[in-house]
Amino acid sequence: MVVRRALGTGRPRVDRVPARWFECAKRVCRSELCFTAQFLAKYPAMRRVLGAIASFVLLPFLAAGDEIDWTSVSSEATALLQEYVRVESVNPPGNEIAAARYLAGWFDRHGIESQIFESEPGRATILARLEGSGKGRPIVLLNHLDTVGVNPDEWSHPPFGAEISDGFLYGRGAIDCKGMATVEAMAMAAIGRSGQRLDRDLIFLGTADEERGGALGAGWFVAKHFDLLGDPEFVFNEGGHGRRLADGTVVYEVSGVEKTPYWLKLTAKGPPGHGSTPRGMSSVERLVRALEKIRTRTRRIRVVPEVDVYYKALAKRETGELRTRYSDLAKALEDKTTKAEFLARAEDAALVESTISMTVLKASTKTNVVPASASAELDCRLLPGETPDEFLQSLRETIDDEIEIEVLLNFAPTSSSIDTPLYRAIERVAAREKAYVVPNVVRGFTDSHFFREKGITTYGFVPVVLADEETRRMHGVDERVPVAELGAGIRRLVEILRELDAGDGSTAVAE
Numbered sequence: 001m002v003v004r005r006a007l008g009t010g011r012p013r014v015d016r017v018p019a020r021w022f023e024c025a026k027r028v029c030r031s032e033l034c035f036t037a038q039f040l041a042k043y044p045a046m047r048r049v050l051g052a053i054a055s056f057v058l059l060p061f062l063a064a065g066d067e068i069d070w071t072s073v074s075s076e077a078t079a080l081l082q083e084y085v086r087v088e089s090v091n092p093p094g095n096e097i098a099a100a101r102y103l104a105g106w107f108d109r110h111g112i113e114s115q116i117f118e119s120e121p122g123r124a125t126i127l128a129r130l131e132g133s134g135k136g137r138p139i140v141l142l143n144h145l146d147t148v149g150v151n152p153d154e155w156s157h158p159p160f161g162a163e164i165s166d167g168f169l170y171g172r173g174a175i176d177c178k179g180m181a182t183v184e185a186m187a188m189a190a191i192g193r194s195g196q197r198l199d200r201d202l203i204f205l206g207t208a209d210e211e212r213g214g215a216l217g218a219g220w221f222v223a224k225h226f227d228l229l230g231d232p233e234f235v236f237n238e239g240g241h242g243r244r245l246a247d248g249t250v251v252y253e254v255s256g257v258e259k260t261p262y263w264l265k266l267t268a269k270g271p272p273g274h275g276s277t278p279r280g281m282s283s284v285e286r287l288v289r290a291l292e293k294i295r296t297r298t299r300r301i302r303v304v305p306e307v308d309v310y311y312k313a314l315a316k317r318e319t320g321e322l323r324t325r326y327s328d329l330a331k332a333l334e335d336k337t338t339k340a341e342f343l344a345r346a347e348d349a350a351l352v353e354s355t356i357s358m359t360v361l362k363a364s365t366k367t368n369v370v371p372a373s374a375s376a377e378l379d380c381r382l383l384p385g386e387t388p389d390e391f392l393q394s395l396r397e398t399i400d401d402e403i404e405i406e407v408l409l410n411f412a413p414t415s416s417s418i419d420t421p422l423y424r425a426i427e428r429v430a431a432r433e434k435a436y437v438v439p440n441v442v443r444g445f446t447d448s449h450f451f452r453e454k455g456i457t458t459y460g461f462v463p464v465v466l467a468d469e470e471t472r473r474m475h476g477v478d479e480r481v482p483v484a485e486l487g488a489g490i491r492r493l494v495e496i497l498r499e500l501d502a503g504d505g506s507t508a509v510a511e
């Protein structure tokens with residue numbers, strides 16, 4: 001099947017060319033490339049006859065043909081991800097254009113037209129659309145084309161080699177975000193090929209610059225070309241995924257909330273001079289003193305409602321001690337031992353406080369030169385509900401010294417409700433594999449906020465199931481994805497999209 005649309009106009013340039021003649025009989029097809037369509041244009045009365053034949057004689061075969069060949073989908077997805085990982089797109093510099101061109105070629109081979117946009121030379125975003133019937137508003141399948149960097153010496157497999165070993169595909173971006181893009185692109189191709197038309201347009205949007213804040217990617221696209229998305233109702237993005245717990249239970253973590261970044265630059269001033277003759281409190285010493293106060297500050301641990309909902313959902317699946325702890329986390333953390341135990345796991349700790357990570361340090365470049373100024377950058381992440389002003393005030397009180405504080409990055413906190421047909425569709429699909437869904441809070445941030453700021457329900461959910469071991473490798477060494485999960489992820493995504501079309505009829509949720 002070929003789906004071609006003149007992107008940007010919202011109108012088909014060439015109509016659909018169904019793969020089977022009897023589809024033309026059943027559906028409206030006016031393509032000049034389609035023999036059956038031309039025949040029917042000449043003899044319109046024949047449409048009914050052919051339609052009847054299709055319905056009564058061929059329907060059983062058609063239904064069988066509509067089924068997706070998951071084995072082939074799986075192996076195609078593996079090949080796609082391997083080739084895609086080999087297209088290096090480390091940001092900086094990004095050079096997403098190479099990734100965009102690769103994907104455009106892939107979509108073209110699968111009969112899906114795409115368009116590439118550049119915010120700056122080489123900084124590309126790609127949009128591809130699989131047309132739905134228009135009964136529902138579009139769904140955006142969001143992902144980003146850039147990756148973080150690598151130190152190849154630390155890797156046990158070449159980071160851009162996409163080698164497969166022991167059932168894992170290794171490479172930078174294997175999960176974040178080339179793995180996600182693969183699942184989304186392949187789901188579109190599989191649906192397109194099946195001949196099924198969903199109620200909604202599926203829009204693949206691969207953006208530039210996510211790893212550096214998204215200003216040249218999703219932020220730019222939403223500001224300049226938002227109309228091309230045609231009033232979408234939902235966005236799927238990274239941010240949550242399926243997790244396999246120690247006892248084998250599968251949890252789908254779907255995120256509607258993220259912590260907000262509040263990146264700060266601290267600058268201390270002091271008398272400059274020669275290293276041989278110290279002149280009192282230097283800029284570097286003043287900065288170090290401030291940082292030490294921050295390091296040893298009293299931590300403010302609290303359980304905000306969004307986080308409470310997450311642990312309460314986890315509690316349902318736990319037994320014994322953990323069940324009690326998660327059911328009322330705030331109360332459990334009043335106990336000193338429990339609190340220490342809980343905070344020892346960094347992933348948990350980051351959910352109960354606004355965190356501060358010291359990252360960039362800059363001062364003199366010469367051992368014998370005392371610099372006039374020294375600076376440090378702090379990567380702070382605020383809990384939902386905490387305002388930047390409130391946070392800054394308490395930081396100033398902690399430092400209690402003349403230190404300049406500049407805000408490098410911040411945006412308003414946004415969130416998406418989980419009371420939606422899409423969330424319920426995810427729950428129904430989860431129930432089929434005896435998994436359950438929990439609404440989690442993302443510790444980092446993604447491009448989701450650009451869409452949430454537009455009022456679009458945006459969920460962080462990559463439909464692959466990963467062990468914590470895999471999650472830890474993202475942005476780290478030996479990033480990898482279980483090959484079997486690619487196929488499984490595509491299948492889950494296709495089922496969720498079909499389930500959304502089927503509507504809210506059933507509410508079967510695994511208990």
Ligand SMILES: [Zn+2]
Nearest residue numbers: 176177210238
């Ligand atoms: Zn990512």
